[in-house]
């Protein structure tokens with residue numbers, strides 16, 4: 001079948017909840033992906049930072065196939081020989097005491113919400129069903145009905161109510177607003193250290209530190225959604241490490257599996273995650289040995305290939321170069337590590353047409369929030385490949401009318 005036919009089939013039988021670029025990919029390796037016609041593209045999205053380790057990383061392929069031949073799922077009704085080691089590895093990486101595995105990112109956020117509420121009732125003494133979790137405008141935490149209820153994006157929520165109460169909202173980047181929103185029923189603050197889906201929005205310096213301090217003073221939990229910013233993307237193992245902040249809960253996903261498999265996790269202290277008792281929470285696939293084996297190798301690859309340092313160095317280099325582009329369309333270049341947003345002016349006509357032009361040049365990018373192009377290649381990219389991409393980006397930004 002040709003790309004055209006496959007696109008038609010997908011559009012006929014698949015629901016239209018996405019608006020993909022019309023490129024049909026069939027294989028990938030490292031930073032490169034190939035379409036049906038044999039064209040090669042540099043993947044500048046990395047599946048929203050799921051493939052930080054690069055497409056089809058050989059070591060992870062090996063871990064996956066090896067485990068797939070042995071045992072794939074037991075359910076948590078029984079134990080398996082991978083889960084404990086995976087939990088230990090993630091706890092050591094995060095400096096936490098306990099981990100709860102899930103599958104998708106949204107599920108991990110839901111898990112965090114549940115355990116935060118239980119903590120509020122059992123530890124803090126908030127009256128039953130009154131717990132509040134402060135959230136930030138512009139957030140992205142996933143697509144479940146509870147989570148879209150505290151989104152500020154009309155498209156994500158307009159037709160999906162009624163919504164769950166208990167999520168007051170403050171502007172992102174404003175620590176004082178959080179302090180003001182706290183009351184005796186506040187259980188936690190839930191936020192992303194950088195709002196990636198929100199348009200690669202970086203809060204003012206010191207913000208996370210101030211928020212962490214407010215949380216400590218007022219006896220509320222700080223839950224950081226590092227599903228996209230975590231695991232090296234921003235040039236630190238976690239984005240909160242740019243400010244030396246340790247949250248009470250980490251929410252992880254995406255690159256936790258190197259993009260091979262949905263693996264997510266909530267990582268926290270015993271005081272919090274130790275509150276779950278048998279039967280209160282679960283998911284059939286969560287913590288299965290195949291997922292754990294894949295994730296263990298995905299984390300090992302991050303360390304072994306020094307991808308965190310690479311993201312920091314190449315990110316700075318790339319951002320410096322992007323700032324030398326003279327384009328009437330560009331409003332701002334911003335980012336941390338290899339999570340970079342190029343914000344276009346309103347008059348530029350939207351980021352989508354730039355992404356389509358970049359596709360013709362051999363780069364796959366995605367617009368976020370209409371006016372921002374996000375550059376987030378797999379962290380295994382080399383300086384030479386960044387230069388290759390830069391030349392093409394410069395051409396598109398400088399020559400497109």
Ligand SMILES: *Cc1c(COP(=O)(O)O)cnc(C)c1O
Pocket residue numbers: 048103104105106107109140141142143192196197225226227228229253254
């Ligand atoms: C992708 C993402 C999620 C949701 O993860 P899914 O696996 O798509 O459910 C939540 N929070 C952030 C910050 C994300 O980037």
